[in-house]
Amino acid sequence: MSSLVVKNLAIEFGGVKAVDDVSFEVEQGETFAIIGPNGAGKSTIFNLISRIYEPSAGSIHYGEKNLLDVAPHRVIDTGIARTFQNIDLFEQATVLQNLLVGRHRRMSQNILRDFVFFAGCRAREREHRRKVEDVIDLMEIAHYRDQLISDLPYGARKNVELARALCAEPTLLLLDEPASGLNQEETDDVSFWLNDIKHDLGVTIVMVEHDMGLVGRVADRVLAINNGKFLSLGTPEEVRNDAAVQQAYLGTAA
Amino acid sequence: MQVIFKTSYNQDINILSKTGQYIRVTLLVLAMLTAPLYLDVYYLSELGMLLVYVVAGVGLMILTGFTGQVSFGHAAFLGIGAYCHSILMSMGVPFFVSLPATALFSGLVGMLLGRSASKMHGFYLAVATLAFLIIVETLIGEWTDVTGGYAGFSVPELEIFGFYFVEMWQQYYVDLGVTLFVLWGTANLLRSPSGRAFLAVRDSELSARSLGVNIEWVKIQSFGISAAVTGVAGVLLAHHLLYLSPETFGVLESLKLLLMIVVGGLGSILGAVFGAIFVSLLPVALSILRDVLPDEISQQAGLEPMLFGFIIVIFVVFEPDGISGRWRKLLHFFETFPYYRKASFVRQKSYLKTERMR
Numbered sequence: 001m002s003s004l005v006v007k008n009l010a011i012e013f014g015g016v017k018a019v020d021d022v023s024f025e026v027e028q029g030e031t032f033a034i035i036g037p038n039g040a041g042k043s044t045i046f047n048l049i050s051r052i053y054e055p056s057a058g059s060i061h062y063g064e065k066n067l068l069d070v071a072p073h074r075v076i077d078t079g080i081a082r083t084f085q086n087i088d089l090f091e092q093a094t095v096l097q098n099l100l101v102g103r104h105r106r107m108s109q110n111i112l113r114d115f116v117f118f119a120g121c122r123a124r125e126r127e128h129r130r131k132v133e134d135v136i137d138l139m140e141i142a143h144y145r146d147q148l149i150s151d152l153p154y155g156a157r158k159n160v161e162l163a164r165a166l167c168a169e170p171t172l173l174l175l176d177e178p179a180s181g182l183n184q185e186e187t188d189d190v191s192f193w194l195n196d197i198k199h200d201l202g203v204t205i206v207m208v209e210h211d212m213g214l215v216g217r218v219a220d221r222v223l224a225i226n227n228g229k230f231l232s233l234g235t236p237e238e239v240r241n242d243a244a245v246q247q248a249y250l251g252t253a254a
Numbered sequence: 255m256q257v258i259f260k261t262s263y264n265q266d267i268n269i270l271s272k273t274g275q276y277i278r279v280t281l282l283v284l285a286m287l288t289a290p291l292y293l294d295v296y297y298l299s300e301l302g303m304l305l306v307y308v309v310a311g312v313g314l315m316i317l318t319g320f321t322g323q324v325s326f327g328h329a330a331f332l333g334i335g336a337y338c339h340s341i342l343m344s345m346g347v348p349f350f351v352s353l354p355a356t357a358l359f360s361g362l363v364g365m366l367l368g369r370s371a372s373k374m375h376g377f378y379l380a381v382a383t384l385a386f387l388i389i390v391e392t393l394i395g396e397w398t399d400v401t402g403g404y405a406g407f408s409v410p411e412l413e414i415f416g417f418y419f420v421e422m423w424q425q426y427y428v429d430l431g432v433t434l435f436v437l438w439g440t441a442n443l444l445r446s447p448s449g450r451a452f453l454a455v456r457d458s459e460l461s462a463r464s465l466g467v468n469i470e471w472v473k474i475q476s477f478g479i480s481a482a483v484t485g486v487a488g489v490l491l492a493h494h495l496l497y498l499s500p501e502t503f504g505v506l507e508s509l510k511l512l513l514m515i516v517v518g519g520l521g522s523i524l525g526a527v528f529g530a531i532f533v534s535l536l537p538v539a540l541s542i543l544r545d546v547l548p549d550e551i552s553q554q555a556g557l558e559p560m561l562f563g564f565i566i567v568i569f570v571v572f573e574p575d576g577i578s579g580r581w582r583k584l585l586h587f588f589e590t591f592p593y594y595r596k597a598s599f600v601r602q603k604s605y606l607k608t609e610r611m612r
C-alpha cells in the first residue's frame with residue numbers, strides 16, 4: 001500500500017525551477033532515499049511535503065489526506081515528522097525540553113490551567129516523560145538530558161534532532177541528510193538506528209543522503225533527481241549503475 | 255561536571271529541584287515575610303515597589319525572554335492595569351474583583367496587540383509595540399471624562415473586604431502575595447507545554463511549526479499572559495503612586511522594563527528578579543552620579559534615558575546572560591569547589607554549520 005504519493009510536483013523560485021514535474025510513491029514501511037547533486041531540489045521536496053513552500057503544480061497525498069489542504073503546523077498530525085539539513089533545535093533549551101516539545105501535539109494544553117499547574121498537570125508531565133525516556137534510551141542520549149543544546153557537539157545534536165522527531169511518534173519520517181558531517185563510526189550508528197526505527201517502530205522513512213554507502217545499506221529504493229528533474233528510480237544498485245545518474249554526478253561515479 | 259542523581263521524574267517536574275535552591279528560596283521567602291518586623295515604613299514601601307517591578311519584569315520576560323518577541327510598549331500595560339483598576343475601584347468594585355478583572359482586560363488588549371503583531375519580527379515588532387504605547391498614552395491623556403486626562407487620576411484607597419489597608423505593612427503583604435503567585439504561576443508555565451511552546455517559538459519558528467506548534471496562537475497567548483501579568487503589576491503600582499498621570503507610562507518606563515530584563519538576564523525568572531533589584535538601586539546610583547558630574551552634564555534632561563540605553567548596550571555586548579548568568583556561574587563555582595574549571599562555561603566550538611546551507 002502506498003503511503004506517500006507525490007504527483008507532478010513543481011515549484012519555482014524567481015524563474016528557477018527548483019522542482020520540476022517530480023512524481024514518486026513511497027510504500028508503507030519502506031526506507032526511501034532521494035539523492036542528487038547539490039542544488040538538485042531534494043530539500044525543496046521535503047519543504048514542500050512539510051508545507052513550508054506552496055507548490056506551483058502537482059499534488060501530495062499521505063494516506064487518505066491531501067497534504068495541500070493541511071496547514072503547516074498540522075502536517076505532524078497526519079503522522080509526518082522531520083529533521084532539517086542544518087539541524088534546527090531549540091538552542092537555549094535543554095535536551096529534555098526539546099524532546100518534550102516533540103510531544104507537543106499529543107499534550108493537552110490550556111494556558112490558564114498550566115499557569116496554576118492544576119490537578120492532572122503533573123500526571124500529564126509524567127506520562128509524556130515516560131515516552132520521552134523510551135526515545136532517550138533508544139538513541140542513547142541519557143547523559144545529555146539536562147544540557148543546553150548550545151553546549152552540545154555536532155554529532156549529539158544530530159541524534160537529539162532525530163530523537164525529537166521520534167518523540168512525536170510519527171508514521172513517516174523525513175530525514176534531510178541524517179549522516180552529513182558525521183564520522184564513519186557515527187554514520188554506522190545512524191544506519192543501525194534507521195534499521196531499528198524501520199523494523200521495531202514500523203516507521204516509513206524518506207531520507208535525503210549523499211553518503212551512498214549508507215543509502216546502499218538502509219534504503220529499499222532510491223530516487224535520483226538533478227536540477228529539479230527526475231533521473232532514475234529503483235534499488236540502490238540499479239540507480240547507482242544508471243547512466244543518467246552517473247552523468248549527473250559528472251563521472252564521480254557514485 | 256556536576257551530576258545530579260535522579261530517582262524520579264518528579265525531580266525534574268518540581269520547580270525547586272536542588273536542596274541548595276530549596277534552602278535559598280525558603281530563606282528568602284521567610285525574610286520577605288518577616289520584613290515588616292525589621293524595616294521601617296520608608297524601606298518597606300521601597301521593597302513593595304521592588305516587588306511591583308519584579309511582577310512587571312516577569313510580565314515582559316514572558317514575552318521577550320521566553321517567547322523572543324521584543325516589546326517597547328509594555329509600559330502601556332502598566333498604565334492600562336493602573337487606570338483600569340483605579341477606575342473600577344472608584345466605581346465601588348471590590349479589590350478582589352477588580353484585580354482579576356483588570357488582569358483579564360489587560361490580557362485581552364495584549365491578545366489583540368499580539369494578533370496584529372504575530373506576523374512581525376524584529377524591527378517591525380519594535381515599531382509596532384512603540385506605536386501601541388503612544389496610542390494608549392494618548393488615549394489615556396485625551397479620554398478626560400474617564401481617566402481624568404493629563405490632570406491625573408487619584409487612586410482610591412486600598413480596601414479589601416471592607417477593611418482599609420492604609421498601613422504600609424498591609425499593602426506590602428498584598429504586593430508580596432501577588433508577587434509570589436505570579437512567580438509560582440510563571441514557573442508552572444515553564445514546566446508545561448504552554449511554556450515550552452514559548453521557548454520553541456523563540457528559538458526556531460520553523461521547527462516549532464513542524465512539531466505542531468501553532469506559532470500565531472502561541473504568540474497571541476504569550477502577549478496575553480504577558481500583558482495580564484504586567485497589568486497586575488500596574489494594579490499594585492497604582493497603590494504606590496496614589497496619583498496617576500499618563501506621562502508615567504511612557505517610553506522611558508518601557509525602556510526601564512526592557513533594561514531590567516536585559517540586565518537581569520533574558521530567559522529566566524531569576525533574571526526578572528535581579529533586574530528589578532538593579533533598577534531599584536539605579537536612582538541611588540543616578541543621584542550619586544549627578545553629584546559627581548559637572549552641572550552642564552548632570553542637569554541635561556536626557557541623562558536618564560541615555561544612561562538606560564548605555565547600560566543596555568554594555569550588557570548586551572559584555573554580559574549577554576545578565577546578572578542571573580553571573581549568579582549561576584558563582585553558584586557553580588561553590589558547588590563544584592575545588593574542581594571548578596573556567597572551561598565549564600566555554601561554549602563548544604566543535605559545532606560548525608554545514609557549508610551547504612540551502
Ligand SMILES: Nc1ncnc2c1ncn2[C@@H]1O[C@H](COP(=O)(O)OP(=O)(O)OP(=O)(O)O)[C@@H](O)[C@H]1O
Pocket residue numbers: 013016018036037038039040041042043044045085610612
Ligand atoms: N527559498 C528559496 N528561495 C530561492 N531559491 C531557493 C529556495 N530554496 C531553494 N532554492 C533553490 O532551489 C534549488 C534546490 O535547492 P535545494 O535546497 O532543494 O537543494 P538540495 O538538493 O537540497 O541540495 P543540497 O544537497 O545542497 O542540500 C537551489 O538552486 C536553490 O538555490
Ligand SMILES: [Mg+2]
Pocket residue numbers: 042043044085176612
Ligand atoms: Mg538539501
